[in-house]
Amino acid sequence: IISVSLGTCVNNNFEEIKKFSSDITKEMLDKGIGKTFKVETKRANKNFCMDSQEINRKLGEYLLSLFPILKVDVINPSFTIYVEVREFTYIYTDIVKAYGGLPVGSSGKATLLLSGGIDSPVAGWMTAKRGAKLDAVHFYSYPYTSERSKEKVIELTKILSLYCQNINLYIVPFTNAQLEIKEKCPIDLMTIIMRRLMMKISVKIAEINDSMALITGESLGQVASQTMQSLAVINAAVNFLILRPLIGMDKNEVINIAREIGTYETSILPYDDCCTLFVAKHPETKPKLEHVLISESVLNEDKLINESISSMEIINF
Ligand code: ATP
Ligand code: MG
Numbered sequence: 001i002i003s004v005s006l007g008t009c010v011n012n013n014f015e016e017i018k019k020f021s022s023d024i025t026k027e028m029l030d031k032g033i034g035k036t037f038k039v040e041t042k043r044a045n046k047n048f049c050m051d052s053q054e055i056n057r058k059l060g061e062y063l064l065s066l067f068p069i070l071k072v073d074v075i076n077p078s079f080t081i082y083v084e085v086r087e088f089t090y091i092y093t094d095i096v097k098a099y100g101g102l103p104v105g106s107s108g109k110a111t112l113l114l115s116g117g118i119d120s121p122v123a124g125w126m127t128a129k130r131g132a133k134l135d136a137v138h139f140y141s142y143p144y145t146s147e148r149s150k151e152k153v154i155e156l157t158k159i160l161s162l163y164c165q166n167i168n169l170y171i172v173p174f175t176n177a178q179l180e181i182k183e184k185c186p187i188d189l190m191t192i193i194m195r196r197l198m199m200k201i202s203v204k205i206a207e208i209n210d211s212m213a214l215i216t217g218e219s220l221g222q223v224a225s226q227t228m229q230s231l232a233v234i235n236a237a238v239n240f241l242i243l244r245p246l247i248g249m250d251k252n253e254v255i256n257i258a259r260e261i262g263t264y265e266t267s268i269l270p271y272d273d274c275c276t277l278f279v280a281k282h283p284e285t286k287p288k289l290e291h292v293l294i295s296e297s298v299l300n301e302d303k304l305i306n307e308s309i310s311s312m313e314i315i316n317f
Contacts, residue, residue, distance in 0.1 A: 002100050005082070007092030012048055012085060017055070018062050020091050021081050025063050025070070028093060034078020036071045037063070041083040048085045055083060099129055104164050107131030110243060111211040113202055114138050114169070116152045116271060119217030119246055121160060121263040122254050126245040127215050128164045135209050136160070136167055137202050139174035139308075149271035154315065159263050161317035170205050171313040174198075177304045178278065184298045187280045191225045192287050193296045196237035200301070201308050203238045213241040219254070220247050224283040233287045 008024070010016040025037070039059045041052035050058070059081070064070055084090040112124035114136040128134050138153045150171065157169045177197055185193050202214050218226045225234070235242060246254055258264035 001098040003098055004096045005090075005092040005094055007082075007090045009088050009090055012045065012087075012089050014050065014055075014058070017083060017089055017091065018059065021059055021083070022063060022066050024081060024091060024093060025067060028079045029067060029069070035069055036073035036077045037079050037081060038072055038074045038077045039063070039081045039083060041085065043085040045085045045087065052085075055085070059083065101129035102131030104128055104131065105133040108213075109133040109135065109209065109211045110213040110215050111202055111206045111209065112136040112215040113198060113217075114153055114156065115217070116149055116156065116267065116269075117217065118251075118258050118264065118267040119219065119222075119254055120215075121156045121217075121267060122257045122261070123215050123217040123243075123245050124160055125163060125257070125261050125263075127243055128160070132213075132215075134160065134164045134167050134215075135170065135205075135211060137170040137172060137205050139172050139198055139201075141175040141178050142173065144175060144178070145272045148269075152266060152269050152271055155266050156263055157315075157317050159261070159266065163261070167317045168209060169315045169317065171315065172201060172205075172308050173311050174308065176307060180299060180304065181296075182278050185295050187278075188282060188284045189287060189292055189295050190278060190280055191283055192230055192233055192292060193299075195225055195234045196292070196296065197299075197301070197304065199234060199237040199240075199242070201305055203240045204305065204309055205312075206240065213243050214238075215243045215245065217246055217254075218244045219249055219251075222251070224285045227285045229286040229288075230284075233289050233292050236289055 008020045010020050039056045041055040043052045060072055064072070079093050082092050107130055110127055110132045112120060112134050114120045114124065124134050124136065136157055140150050154169065157167055161167045178194060181190055181193050199214065206214060218231060221227060224230060255264060258267060
């Protein structure tokens with residue numbers, strides 16, 4: 001949907017078009033919208049007896065003769081009478097812009113990795129705009145992250161569901177995984193190893209809910225875990241399509257969209273995300289896959305994955 005207009009539908013008959021246009025013009029004058037106007041016609045139906053220029057001119061003349069107070073201003077009118085001639089004729093004065101894109105669900109389903117930050121809700125919204133139906137997964141590390149950080153993600157999912165409808169939010173306990181990684185793995189690889197584990201768990205969830213892809217809010221070079229080398233190592237954790245719609249965006253571009261879709265104010269609430277726990281002072285920015293594989297091989301990975309999946313909470317919005 002590119003735009004929405006509330007209008008009147010009449011038969012393709014110039015007398016009817018005149019009558020309803022004059023009703024609308026009177027309404028606009030009564031409301032005090034202003035005294036300058038123009039007529040803008042689109043004629044999709046080429047069988048109609050007049051072309052769009054002729055309709056503009058004749059309808060304009062008619063309205064001027066009916067309301068002598070009116071003036072034509074084609075550059076900056078105080079109101080416009082839009083006339084669209086199709087199988088019927090639609091007459092309206094307002095155009096409310098919509099976001100365009102494709103109907104939600106027409107491109108299949110994807111699972112969004114939703115933190116509490118600014119980026120991931122925008123990444124989800126952008127993919128939904130291109131027709132994806134969304135589910136979301138959030139990893140949380142209670143009691144290291146608070147109940148309020150969970151509520152924040154619930155609130156973000158609610159906002160996204162206004163656009164996408166019917167989102168399942170999977171809330172996955174991640175405390176044990178993080179503690180085990182902290183205990184057994186090198187601190188400078190901690191975020192990368194944690195992110196790889198998130199990917200593995202998310203793919204399991206995607207398989208449960210029939211998603212064809214994961215979505216993240218990663219943007220190239222934004223932080224240590226989003227260098228090209230880090231993204232490659234994170235990517236290699238799973239054999240699954242990962243969509244990163246923000247990859248080429250600057251933070252201010254993401255913030256503009258977050259403000260537009262209404263997630264920004266919630267995203268900036270100052271509650272910890274599990275990714276901000278136990279972060280290294282100097283995280284590795286150029287990790288080597290062989291090195292990461294050896295470092296994470298000491299983890300009880302299957303157990304951590306199964307525990308997380310079996311104790312996750314699912315909320316439907
Ligand atoms: P965001 O603003 O989305 O938090 P960020 O710039 O803070 O992004 P990171 O914290 O490095 O980036 O996270 C990168 C991506 O990893 C996020 O955009 C999100 O898709 C995913 N992610 C991070 N933390 C979590 C989490 N706790 N639960 C689910 N996904 C997460
Ligand atoms: Mg984050």
